[in-house]
Amino acid sequence: MTKKVTSLDVARHAGVSQSAVSRVFTIGGSVSPEMAERVRASAEVLGYRPNALARGLITGRTRIIGLVVAYLDNPFYPDAIEKLNAAFQEEGYHLLIFTTGKHGVDTDRVIGELLDYQVDGIVAASVNMSSELTRRCAAAGIPVVLFNRGLPGSGLSAVTSDNLAGGRKAAEFLLAGGHERIAHISGFPDASTSRDRLAGFRAALDAAGQPLHALGEGRFSRETACEAARAMMDRPDPPDAIFVANDHMALAVMDMLRFDLGLSIPGDVGILGYDDVPMAAWASYDLTTLRQPTRRMVEAAVAEMMALIETPARGARSIEIDGPLVVRRTVRRPEGYET
Template sequence: MQREIEALSRTTHGRGGGPAFASAQEVARLAGVSRSAVSRAFTPGASISPDTRAKVEAAAAELGYHVNHLARGLMRQQTGIVCLVVADIQTPYLSRLLESLSRSLQEAGKVVMVLNAGRASGNVEGALRQTLNYRADATVVLSGTPYRSIAQSCLDSGQRLVLLNRNDHLPGTVNLSVDNARAARTAATLFVRAGYKRFALVTSGIGTPSLLARRECFIATAAEAGADVTVWEGGATAYESGLQGGTALFSSDDPPDAVFAVTDLLACGVMDAVRHRFRRRVPDEVGVIGFDDIEQAGWASYDLTTFAQPVEDITDWTVRIVADGIVEGTADRVFEASLVWRSSVARAL
């Protein structure tokens, strides 16, 4: 560890006369103070006279010196690095959550690293190995469920590991999830009360724990009300999949009159298929409900009834875990996805 710190702290020169980084020792020499005085000058709350601080700051400005927080963090066994492991960054919900988490963590003084896990097998494990290489203090997994072995390696290294909307509870981790089951039951109940009879569900081929929970609970609640559900499944969790699913459903001899799409992107695709390819009126002839409350759901062209993911609550709690070090068990939370009523579903009869 000491060698790592020395390597990070010393002045380095690029090949062929490249850029050089001033060291704290050089600042001390120019300012005529001790090396420890330089350290105190850049440590909040440290004891140092105004005159000495001014000398250090002037010397640092002249040399272009910047504090090496990574080296300081390695010495203290706390780098301040928080890694966010995510796939499908381009989707509106994950993009919004990623923006919220990264901004709030940075405001809390953390250094955020985003690791794009993609959807290939083993990518989450590869990303978590990188968090170990960079001595991350904490990792938040937004996509995928890591194997127990690599998760345990992260925990053994002293990391705090936060899993968002994952099914498997791994000992030592903190689990934050949304009550997908309750929202899906509400969606089915709304259709029943509005007088719709033929239900359908549109989902992607990405079987995440959240999407599976929405699917299973919607079907179960519809069955309790005596309604069968036609399921269309395929493709990515994207607008194009919703358009394809809506086209397939309404090309049948007995098309549905109510569709629950497990995400808003899918729901927008379904609505466009219903209205533009089959000339059906929403909500008079077909009711549609989505999930996530992405920006597009509120556009006048969709005005989609949906369930809002509590992004701010998830962010606030995650920052508390990472910043305050809340321990396993006491930090687990299940958040409610609140109904956002718009005009894509008829009111109850």
């Protein structure tokens, strides 16, 4: 059995103290460039890799951020996770990713397991935190930042797009384009993102004196969203435009309307989404949608986490970032509108 190379072996090979080796492999450690080069060269020759977890037990910092996400089939999340990973690496941290399942039934168990890994912080992406779990994280001194989901009254920091404003923009654009029977397919009823998008959408319609024509629950599921859209189109007075609570559902609805029902978009019915995932810009979809400013949301979430790690007593903040309406070709354009 090959003997595991230790920091003491590296120290002897480089002719330095073991504490010098530790400083070289500790972010922010004080060591001269010449010594660092000598130690790293010896480590390379011997095949030494520092034990980050063991060092975390000594320093009290693992430099690991736990990321909890419900599911990854929505293309918004792989893109956001890639950006989160890159941004945390810039700060010297790494992500440990756990999923809870589409319905989030295992959220408490999963985050409880993350606590066992002694992570330095937790980013919860579109999952709900129970009050008991929030208390446990606070007791363990582990900061939590919610991403793309708010939880009012929880005392947790949250970073989202401005969902109320996004819903208003969607309604105002559809109204300006002359749509008269405007419907909505929502996400999960208990998700803040879904509630706020619907609230902003309905408020803008009400302000214009135009009631919401139909409301279906998509539950952020492609299949469920298609069922809701099919039920709307089976009505004697089907909608002439549908605002869908995210692109993941909107793209599925477009496929169903075109290929199952033989309808034209936007000739028979307009479709407007939310997120602006990469697929939305594909020529086969060309979806008009509200863009979630993912990069700015990630930057805000990482900055918030770093601030909470460095200043545990700092109060939580709720950050909403406005995103633009990206106009493509799935809804009527207002007269005189120019790209």
